Every structure is written in structure tokens, then in C-alpha cells.
Amino acid sequence: MAQFRLREFFFPSLTPRFLIRVAAVALVAYLFFGHLLIPMFIRGRSMEPTYHDGGFTFCWRGSYLFHPPRRGDIVAVKLAGEKVMLLKRVVALEGEEVEFRNGVLFVDGKPLDEPYVKNRFAWDLPPRKIEPGCVYLVGDNRGMPIEEHDFGQTPISRIAGKPIW
């Protein structure tokens, strides 16, 4: 009996009922992993040491259904679609003023405590106000010249979600 069950498990009979079940599972998996919990392979070093090149996580699309992004959140930013996204940290919110002075990030004139930043280049950026409906994003890896790091403000509508770990 046990042998029969084992054989049925690994080599099931292709009955219509079984095929419908397989199709349903495939459809649910496609919808869930294609639109709700998107697998993400991390390429690049802009979020080190929090995320390393070659790492893996999932992006949860439902993160901002009920509230906007908060300071300190790590978010995935859409480009032309969702196959390639940018992973950055929210450091300032709409209406706030951001500035870099000698590598230290100032929000509304006060230095921001950023324990996740381990290396700092002496970045300098004049103050700028974040437009309505936008957030300011920077990667955790500041150990490079400012010109080589992609950061800045982006509309909240571009944020696809949040990595789950």
C-alpha cells in the first residue's frame, strides 16, 4: 500500500482532475510570485553591508498598501518594469530638506543617525527640499565618490515594495 502511494506521488496518473490541480497550482504560484512576493537577486554593492552582491530576497508588494514609506525603510524602486529594480534606503520624506556635509547626512539641518553606514567618503551636497509625493533614497554603501553612487528623490509611485529580509 505504502509502495503504491509513493509511486502515485512521484508518478501520478494524468487524470483530468490531476491536470486541473496542477494548472491551478501553477496559476496561483505565477500570480503570487509574479505580482505579490517577487523574487529578487541582488546585483551590485550599493547596499553593502546590509545586502551583498549575489544575495537573494523577496520583494513584498503589499508593504505600502496602507501607509507610505517611512524613514529607514529599504525599498525596491521600479524602473521601466519590475524585472530590474533599484534597492535603496529611505532617508528623508516629502517636504524635508536633505544635505550631505563631509559624508554626514543632514535632514532639516540635523545629522541623521545611520548605524547601517560603515564606510563614508566625504560627500558634500548642497541642501535641497524633497518635492511633494516623493522620498529621498540613498544606498548604505557610502565608501565611494558621490558621482559613482546612484541616489536621490523619487516619486512614491515608483516604489514597488520592501524586501522581506
Add this chain to the structure above:
Amino acid sequence: MVDKKRLAAGAALAALAIYTLYCFAHLEERRVKKRFAALAEWARKEPGEQPMEALLKARGAQKIFADPCRFEIEAYEVSASVSLQEIMAYAVQGRERFAELDLKFYDVTVAFPEKGLAQVTATARLTGKRAGGGPINETHELDCTLKKTGDGWRFTKIKAVEVLKK
């Protein structure tokens, strides 16, 4: 009563007809996407590329770009209409700066606002090595315009969208 075999054959024929119609309806879209594949191939550089190969590759620009083609890349402070001759010259010079280059496109969405004109958004990912050894890892959202000419689609405008505004 309808024979089961005939029913299956009918269903297969209907599926084939739907697939053929779908292919015809998306023929131009596929041709435009092929231009992006050609652009990626044109930009690709294998390690140890010979100067002659670089020259031949650069000449391939005639099949990809219109004359002139407009480039708008704010991150590099580029905003200019460039002739085919200039594109070829820049391509030869530019390739010398890199030891290895690989360009890939993702999320290519094609729209046809009018006949003979395609508006495309895509994500471009450029990876490789500089001639000095440093890595290249760049990602940009592109907004491109292509025009249909006598012998295919040509890029008339390539604009990099500023997703993160410093």
C-alpha cells in the same frame, strides 16, 4: 454525434489560427524589439577584441541608428543630436575605454503613437570592466523613439530617464 478526433483536430486548428493572428498582430512589435537586440549586440565587447573588429562593429551603427539620432543622458550631461559618422567615431573611441561590455534590455514596452513611429520604454543594464580594471554596473530606464525607414526600424532618440534625482 461529433467524432472526438475531429473535435480535437478542430480545436488544434483554431488554436493555430489564433496563434497566427497573434503573431501577425505583434509583428511590428517584434521587429522593434529585434532592434534592441541588435543594439545590445552592437554594444557588446568581448575581452581581447581586435581594432579591426571594433571598426566593423562601429560600422554596424548604420543599421541601428537614424541620421542624426538624439541622445539625452542627464547623468553624463549629454544632450545632442549626433550624426551617424559621429556615432561610429565615438563608438570606436568609446570601446577602447572598456575591456569588456555587456548590454541587456529588460521590460521592453512598445507603443505605436502613429504609423511608422514607435515609442519604447526599457530598462538597460550595462555591465563589464573598464580598461583600467574597474567594474561597470549601471542601470538606466530608457525612453526611446524609433522611426520606420525603407529597410527597418532606426533609433531617432535615446533618452535616459532620471529615476533618482540628486
